[in-house]
Amino acid sequence: MNAQVKGAVKEFILKEFLPGEDPANLTDDLPLITTGILDSIATLKLVLHLEERYGITLEAHEADKEHLDTLDKIVALVSSKIK
Amino acid sequence: MTTTRPLHQAFMDAAVRCPEHTAVLEPGGASISYRELDQLSDRLRDRLTALGVAPGDRIGFYLRKSIDGIAAMYGILKSGAAYVPVDPGAPAARNAYIMHNCAVKVALVEAGFEERFRAELAALGAKPHLIVVPQVGGGVGLSAALDGEPSALRVRTALPGSHSLAYILYTSGSTGKPKGVMLSHENAVSFVDWCSEVFQPTHEDRFSSHAPFHFDLSILDIHVSLKHGATLVLVSEDAGKDPERLAQLIANEKISVWYSAPSILSLLAQFGGLPRYDFSRLRMVLFAGEVFPVKHLRTLTELWPHPRYFNLYGPTETNVCTFYEVKLPVPPERTAPYPIGVVCSHLAGRVVDENGAPVSAGSEGELCITGRGVMQGYWSLPEQTARGFFTDADGSQWYRTGDIVIEEPAGNYIYRGRRDRMVKRRGYRVELGEIEAGLYQHTAVKEAAVVALPDEESGVRIIAFLSTKEGQRMSLIEMKKFCSERLPLYMIPDKFSWHDALPKTSTDKIDYQRLKEMG
Numbered sequence: 001m002n003a004q005v006k007g008a009v010k011e012f013i014l015k016e017f018l019p020g021e022d023p024a025n026l027t028d029d030l031p032l033i034t035t036g037i038l039d040s041i042a043t044l045k046l047v048l049h050l051e052e053r054y055g056i057t058l059e060a061h062e063a064d065k066e067h068l069d070t071l072d073k074i075v076a077l078v079s080s081k082i083k
Numbered sequence: 084m085t086t087t088r089p090l091h092q093a094f095m096d097a098a099v100r101c102p103e104h105t106a107v108l109e110p111g112g113a114s115i116s117y118r119e120l121d122q123l124s125d126r127l128r129d130r131l132t133a134l135g136v137a138p139g140d141r142i143g144f145y146l147r148k149s150i151d152g153i154a155a156m157y158g159i160l161k162s163g164a165a166y167v168p169v170d171p172g173a174p175a176a177r178n179a180y181i182m183h184n185c186a187v188k189v190a191l192v193e194a195g196f197e198e199r200f201r202a203e204l205a206a207l208g209a210k211p212h213l214i215v216v217p218q219v220g221g222g223v224g225l226s227a228a229l230d231g232e233p234s235a236l237r238v239r240t241a242l243p244g245s246h247s248l249a250y251i252l253y254t255s256g257s258t259g260k261p262k263g264v265m266l267s268h269e270n271a272v273s274f275v276d277w278c279s280e281v282f283q284p285t286h287e288d289r290f291s292s293h294a295p296f297h298f299d300l301s302i303l304d305i306h307v308s309l310k311h312g313a314t315l316v317l318v319s320e321d322a323g324k325d326p327e328r329l330a331q332l333i334a335n336e337k338i339s340v341w342y343s344a345p346s347i348l349s350l351l352a353q354f355g356g357l358p359r360y361d362f363s364r365l366r367m368v369l370f371a372g373e374v375f376p377v378k379h380l381r382t383l384t385e386l387w388p389h390p391r392y393f394n395l396y397g398p399t400e401t402n403v404c405t406f407y408e409v410k411l412p413v414p415p416e417r418t419a420p421y422p423i424g425v426v427c428s429h430l431a432g433r434v435v436d437e438n439g440a441p442v443s444a445g446s447e448g449e450l451c452i453t454g455r456g457v458m459q460g461y462w463s464l465p466e467q468t469a470r471g472f473f474t475d476a477d478g479s480q481w482y483r484t485g486d487i488v489i490e491e492p493a494g495n496y497i498y499r500g501r502r503d504r505m506v507k508r509r510g511y512r513v514e515l516g517e518i519e520a521g522l523y524q525h526t527a528v529k530e531a532a533v534v535a536l537p538d539e540e541s542g543v544r545i546i547a548f549l550s551t552k553e554g555q556r557m558s559l560i561e562m563k564k565f566c567s568e569r570l571p572l573y574m575i576p577d578k579f580s581w582h583d584a585l586p587k588t589s590t591d592k593i594d595y596q597r598l599k600e601m602g
Contacts, residue, residue: 020559021558021559022558030560035560035563036563036572040325043324060325060327060328061328063325063328064321064322065321
């Protein structure tokens with residue numbers, strides 16, 4: 001389950017925000033927000049995508065670097081919401 | 084007329100008038116009354132005085148947005164010293180450079196930043212006394228840091244002269260290092276008093292504090308709010324970037340005066356879900372720092388039709404120096420950005436040509452400003468300070484803003500662009516040269532050239548063109564990580580473009596015009 005979510009989220013981030021990047025460089029613990037890979041507009045796009053794709057709702061306070069800074073954190077957040 | 088009242092005097096007067104009123108509030112958390120804030124800042128003043136701090140000294144602070152930070156600011160001012168805030172989100176090396184550059188005597192640092200900061204200070208050979216604040220929030224961290232420490236007896240609040248330094252704000256520098264803009268008590272107080280005249284604040288107002296402490300927009304939020312006995316509502320860095328949280332915060336906290344860069348207002352208009360909330364208390368929306376795309380301003384004013392909207396303009400060197408009230412509604416056919424308006428009453432402005440001579444009405448030229456709000460100069464950079472000003476026949480010193488404007492028939496200035504390589508991003512000044520200097524620190528980089536292109540969504544896109552010694556191509560992730568260790572987030576390029584060599588002009592200089600076309 002987590003592996004599927006991780007694969008799909010990784011693919012989305014690569015396609016939308018890191019075109020041409022070697023997927024191997026996008027590691028599970030790579031900071032995304034604190035390195036500027038995801039700026040505020042990109043973070044919003046990611047949140048909208050996660051909500052739509054998984055039918056979940058992220059609370060306003062969850063759309064921040066505490067919850068979305070790495071692939072691991074994103075997957076943990078999404079998994080906690082999928083029933 | 085000169086102002087002799089120091090910047091902290093108006094807050095101290097408000098603390099006498101309304102001691103139990105809430106001065107500062109952290110949404111979802113703590114608040115502090117005027118009396119408590121006055122007392123907490125007195126304790127820091129006493130501690131600083133015991134450490135030998137005297138008028139003329141500089142005191143740094145490396146704290147996240149919090150009641151502790153506001154108390155630190157006033158404690159420093161009360162000791163007679165100038166405060167030097169740094170960006171807690173910026174690399175520790177940059178913050179250590181700033182504190183070393185202006186030789187702070189004492190620095191307040193949050194425990195989470197201490198280790199890296201100490202190491203970076205040591206690498207520079209800087210040894211300020213550090214006051215370590217365990218964790219900010221509610222003033223509790225600062226209070227704990229001051230517990231049990233010796234403090235001076237019978238300290239009185241310093242009342243520095245109007246020309247004494249009140250604070251130094253560091254902005255992006257074209258030579259690759261940030262430069263410190265020195266503002267005096269008179270500079271700050273003349274601006275705060277102008278705000279009082281135009282915005283008519285009262286103790287019932289609730290001001291947003293969206294700008295970080297190191298950003299000049301914070302001067303209005305903090306010092307105008309606390310002069311009038313109003314309540315200052317702090318917006319944390321995370322909430323500050325999230326339009327949905329911000330919309331809730333503005334409604335729930337009954338913000339009456341909002342002030343920020345336009346970029347976050349554009350996000351609020353598009354993604355904030357504004358129709359869901361009640362904004363009936365919002366009476367004024369102020370924005371500054373960059374051009375507000377009319378498309379997003381129109382959407383915002385349609386969703387928020389009641390407040391008055393002001394476009395404020397001014398570099399850190401003068402703070403706000405021109406202003407324009409946007410008349411609603413924004414016409415559907417309008418695409419041109421609104422004017423930056425007319426010069427504020429505590430200043431005077433003129434538009435000059437390359438030789439410093441006034442241009443004829445309706446011609447383009449550089450906006451220059453004189454008056455009580457204009458900075459004293461750049462810290463320890465006499466040549467840059469000299470270049471920043473010209474002196475006219477009657478001896479007045481005029482600050483050259485570097486901004487090209489034109490005066491429209493109605494008397495308002497319209498912003499046309501820059502005469503140098505500075506751009507604005509999310510309201511922050513970005514010298515493209517500083518980004519280039521950061522990129523040159525990469526061992527593989529042979530040539531680095533950075534250009535900025537207009538972008539409808541984000542305002543401006545920053546593109547780095549690079550060539551390397553052995554033709555390597557670094558990945559986007561590697562470059563973003565590399566930059567994030569050296570530059571603040573808002574300076575990290577959006578795109579990196581790799582080339583065997585960068586295009587040159589006939590005089591063998593990098594051809595920036597060509598690069599813009601390639602971008």
